[in-house]
Amino acid sequence: MIGRSGKRVGQGGAFITFEGGEGAGKSTQIARLAARLRGAPSAPVVTTREPGGSAKAEAIREALLAGTVKRHGPFAEALLFSAARIDHLDTLIRPALARGETVLCDRFSDSTRAYQGAAGGLDPALLSTLERVVVGDTKPDLTLILDLDPAVGLARAKARAGEGEAADRFEAEALGFHTRLRQAFLAIAAAEPERCVVIDAGLSLDAVEEAIAAVLAARLPGLLSGPEAADDAA
Numbered sequence: 001m002i003g004r005s006g007k008r009v010g011q012g013g014a015f016i017t018f019e020g021g022e023g024a025g026k027s028t029q030i031a032r033l034a035a036r037l038r039g040a041p042s043a044p045v046v047t048t049r050e051p052g053g054s055a056k057a058e059a060i061r062e063a064l065l066a067g068t069v070k071r072h073g074p075f076a077e078a079l080l081f082s083a084a085r086i087d088h089l090d091t092l093i094r095p096a097l098a099r100g101e102t103v104l105c106d107r108f109s110d111s112t113r114a115y116q117g118a119a120g121g122l123d124p125a126l127l128s129t130l131e132r133v134v135v136g137d138t139k140p141d142l143t144l145i146l147d148l149d150p151a152v153g154l155a156r157a158k159a160r161a162g163e164g165e166a167a168d169r170f171e172a173e174a175l176g177f178h179t180r181l182r183q184a185f186l187a188i189a190a191a192e193p194e195r196c197v198v199i200d201a202g203l204s205l206d207a208v209e210e211a212i213a214a215v216l217a218a219r220l221p222g223l224l225s226g227p228e229a230a231d232d233a234a
């Protein structure tokens with residue numbers, strides 16, 4: 001099977017992105033999936049995040065999440081996210097995929113569609129053009145959208161803040177903003193079911209992990225069972 005990133009899935013790695021609102025547990029589930037994959041006879045695994053994943057992109061991340069760009073509007077934010085994404089792709093993601101590694105990424109271009117598009121009010125056609133220029137053919141083989149009631153997610157984010165982790169620029173937005181985000185991610189999933197799968201992030205951590213593993217077993221069997229088993233299944 002040829003993946004969306006242009007590689008033969010089952011004979012190497014894959015590009016898997018995790019999306020969803022604040023407090024949905026993406027970083028936790030990426031760590032769990034990485035550990036599971038590293039224990040399977042599959043490709044090496046790289047974990048990364050957006051904005052970030054490279055030195056230049058991490059510097060841009062600091063400015064974006066601190067809110068210093070917010071006053072310039074969602075288009076300026078989208079441009080900076082795109083600048084970070086270009087460096088991230090060139091520095092980490094594309095080289096890892098070329099080596100046959102699996103890349104697990106906490107957010108990617110769908111977050112720009114949701115945050116700056118649906119919630120920020122930018123024209124979807126403008127964002128599609130920007131995405132086409134920045135991402136090109138390096139599209140995810142699989143996108144896992146962790147769906148959660150925004151009120152629950154914000155409560156989780158607030159709990160993190162209570163443990164010393166300050167709320168970032170997006171966590172500080174009102175509930176209505178986060179409700180639009182959820183609707184946007186679900187709309188993306190409905191429009192691209194061949195790439196996207198919605199996971200109920202309101203379940204226990206273990207149940208979410210198992211749901212993700214079940215999706216991988218169905219969509220990208222070579223990652224959990226090794227390329228030989230995937231070829232036999234085909």
